[in-house]
Amino acid sequence: MKKDWNQVKRIIDTFENFVLTTHVNPDGDGLGSEIALAEYLKSIGKHVTIINKSPIAYNYLFLDPFHEILVYDPHQHQSLLEAAEAFFILDISDWERLREVGQFIQASPKPKICIDHHNCPYQFTDIDIIDASVSSTGELVYELLLELKAPFNKRMAEAIYTCILTDTGSFRFSNTTPRAHHIVAELIQKGVNSREIYQNVYEQNSPSKMKLLGLILQNLNFECSDRLVWFNVTQQMLAQTRAASWDTEGFADFPRSIQGVEISLMFIELERSKTKVSFRSKGKIPLNSVAMKLGGGGHEFASGALLQYPLKDCNKIVLEETRKLFK
Numbered sequence: 001m002k003k004d005w006n007q008v009k010r011i012i013d014t015f016e017n018f019v020l021t022t023h024v025n026p027d028g029d030g031l032g033s034e035i036a037l038a039e040y041l042k043s044i045g046k047h048v049t050i051i052n053k054s055p056i057a058y059n060y061l062f063l064d065p066f067h068e069i070l071v072y073d074p075h076q077h078q079s080l081l082e083a084a085e086a087f088f089i090l091d092i093s094d095w096e097r098l099r100e101v102g103q104f105i106q107a108s109p110k111p112k113i114c115i116d117h118h119n120c121p122y123q124f125t126d127i128d129i130i131d132a133s134v135s136s137t138g139e140l141v142y143e144l145l146l147e148l149k150a151p152f153n154k155r156m157a158e159a160i161y162t163c164i165l166t167d168t169g170s171f172r173f174s175n176t177t178p179r180a181h182h183i184v185a186e187l188i189q190k191g192v193n194s195r196e197i198y199q200n201v202y203e204q205n206s207p208s209k210m211k212l213l214g215l216i217l218q219n220l221n222f223e224c225s226d227r228l229v230w231f232n233v234t235q236q237m238l239a240q241t242r243a244a245s246w247d248t249e250g251f252a253d254f255p256r257s258i259q260g261v262e263i264s265l266m267f268i269e270l271e272r273s274k275t276k277v278s279f280r281s282k283g284k285i286p287l288n289s290v291a292m293k294l295g296g297g298g299h300e301f302a303s304g305a306l307l308q309y310p311l312k313d314c315n316k317i318v319l320e321e322t323r324k325l326f327k
Contacts, residue, residue, distance in 0.1 A: 001142070001229035002131075003129050003131065003140075004127075005129070005143075005144055005147040005148075007127045007143075008113055008127060008128055008144060009147070009148065010125070011069060011086050011113060012041070012044075012046070012148075013073070013301075015046075015086045015111070015150045016046055016047055016086070017046070017047045017083055017084055017085045017294075018037055018041055018046055018047070018048050018049070018084060018085070018086050018088060018213075019048075019050075019051055019080065019081060019084040019086075019087050019088070019100075019105075020034045020036075020037060020048065020049070020050045020051075020087075020088045020090060020092050021051055021053075021087070021089060021090070021091060021098060021105070022034055022052055022089070022090045022096070023052070023053075023092035023094070023097040023098060024052075024053045024097050024099050024190060025054045025057075025088050025245065025246055025247065025249075026052055026053050026054060026056065026057075026091075026093075027060075027166060028060060028063075028162045028164055028165065028166030028167065028201060029091050029136045029137050029138055029162075029163040029165060029167040030081055030090055030092070030137070031056060031060050031063055031064070031139045031159075031162070032049050032063060032067070032138050032158075032159040032160060032161075032162040032163035032166075032315055033115065033136075033137045033138050033140075033159070033160075034052075034069070034090055034158075034237050035063055035064065035069075035089040035140050035153065035159040036141050036142070036145065036155075036156045036159040036160050036202075036272035037088060037090070037115075037139065037144075037145075038050055038068075038165075038247040039153060039155055039156045039159070039299070040145055040148065040150045040156065042134075043150070043151065044060055046080040046321060047246065049070065049080050049084070050068065050069045050070065051070045051071075051072050051077055051081065051101055051134075052069060052070070052072065053071070053072050053098065053100065053101050054071065054100070054246075055071045055098040056069060057216075057246040057247075057249065058206070059200060059201050059202070059204045060162075060200075060201070061160060061203075062200040063158070063159060064282065067205070068273060070291050072099075072100060072101050072190055072260060072308055074100065074303065076139040078104075078266060080315055081101070081104050081105070081108075081115070083198050083209075084108075084110060085110060086110075086111040086112070086113070087108070087110060087111070087112045087113070087125075088113050088114075088115065089105065089112060089113070089114045089115075089116075089117035089124075089125060089134075090114075090115050090116070090137055090141070091103075091115075091116055091117070091118075091137040092114075092116060093116045093120035093128070093216070094116070094118075094120075094297065095132060097308070098308075108247060111127070112125035112126050113125060113126065113127045113128075113129070113136055114125070114127070114129065114130065114135055115129045115130075115140050115144070116128075116129075116130045116140075117130070117131055117132055117134050117135070117137050117139070117140060117287070118132060118298055118299065119132045119297060119299075120297075129144075129322075132299065133177075134175075134177070134180075135167055135168050135175045135177055135179070135180035135183055136162055136163045136164050136166075136167035136168070136174060136175075136177070136180075136237055137163060137167075137170055138160045138162070138163020138167070138198075139160075139163070139164060139179070139183060141160065141163070142160045142172075142183055142304035144278075146242050148245060152190050154190075154191055154192075157187045157190040157191060157192045158187075158197060160183070160187055161184060161187045161188075161192045161194070161197055162197055162201065163200065164180050164183060164184055165184075165197060165213070166201060167196075168180060169253060170198070170202070171184075172191045172291070173301070173302070174283050174292070174300075174301060177261060179197060189222040190276075192217070201266075202256050206223075206243075208241050208242045208243040208244075208247060209241075209243055209247040211241040211242075212233070212237060212238070212241040212242070212243040212247055212248070213251065213254070214238050215240070215241065216231050216233065216237075216251060216252060216254075217254070219231055219232070220255060223319070223323065224323060225260075225326075226258075226260050226261065227260060227261060227262075227263065227326060228262065228263045228265070228323070229258065229261050229263070229264050229313070230265035230266070230267065230322075231255070231265075231266060231267070231270065231321065232262070232267045232268075232269065232273065232311060232315070233248055233251070233266065233267065233268045234269045235245075235310065236271050238327075242278065245270070247267065248266065248268055251263055251266055252261065252265070252278035252280045253265035253280055253281075256281075256282050261282065262281060262282050262284055262285050262326075263280065263281050263282070263285060263287060263322060263325065264279075264281075265277060265278070265279060265280075265319070266280075267280040267311060267314060267315060267318070269311040270306075272310055273308060273309065273310055274307070274308055275297070275306075275307050275309055275311050276304065276305075276306050276307075277291075277294070277304060277306075277307060277314065278301040278302075278303075278304050279291050279298070279302070279304065279307045280301070280302055281300075281301040282301075283301055284302045285325050285326075286301065287299050287300075287301065287303060287325060288301075288309075290301040290303070290322055290325070291303035291305045292320070293320065293321060294307060294317070295317065296308070305318075
């Protein structure tokens with residue numbers, strides 16, 4: 001995909017005050033993309049504010065040691081949104097997943113730029129840099145920074161490395177391309193300590209998270225000759241283990257390690273009539289069509305959807321559609 005970075009450069013050159021944001025429950029790719037781009041903008045004298053709907057999960061706090069990323073509060077941050085001259089939306093092309101921050105940005109007449117690696121079949125913002133063939137949004141941000149001839153500091157390099165590390169599943173997923181490895185090699189040459197970042201991201205699990213994982217592994221459901229595995233994460237389970245919703249990050253991937261399993265589904269009960277579903281495939285059966293049919297989206301082998309149904313109803317609807325993939 002040919003990307004018109006010149007349009008992005010014109011926006012950066014024209015304006016002084018930027019707001020950056022990413023999706024609710026931000027992951028390593030969303031956070032890393034924000035931080036890397038913000039670091040560059042600040043280095044050229046721009047005023048930058050990162051405002052997200054959700055707080056940072058504990059295993060990503062190392063990316064924001066000075067607590068610069070704001071968690072949106074309408075009473076405190078409305079004026080910051082109003083003062084912005086342009087907006088960057090990173091790692092998401094879905095207004096719903098930006099919540100209240102997205103509602104404001106969508107209604108604003110100010111220029112909007114989206115940089116994302118999830119398929120989007122329609123024009124999302126004024127300038128869309130969307131490429132589903134890359135490993136991560138961080139890879140796109142890296143490409144932009146090279147185009148801008150940005151001098152990389154350690155924080156920028158660590159942020160981009162975190163993007164690629166986490167969105168490729170530590171270089172295990174099918175989106176791990178030669179280009180992704182090449183970028184990672186360049187980042188290590190710039191001083192990134194790969195082991196230190198891995199430890200921060202993956203070896204800081206709380207006892208609550210491990211207790212929740214234990215409950216999940218005891219309650220796996222196998223179907224379609226054990227090729228389909230699904231499980232629920234209920235509010236009762238979260239309360240019982242004192243875990244937070246972000247503790248479930250990565251859990252959808254665990255059942256894929258089971259011999260013979262092709263598809264894994266994770267259902268998270270958010271409210272009585274709202275359920276989040278994560279779809280994961282081992283790589284032989286594409287399943288983003290199911291997520292899209294249910295109002296979600298994502299990659300061919302890793303997708304998600306937010307359904308306005310109670311958990312049990314959501315189980316029935318999603319499983320009915322997913323079982324068809326095995327016929």
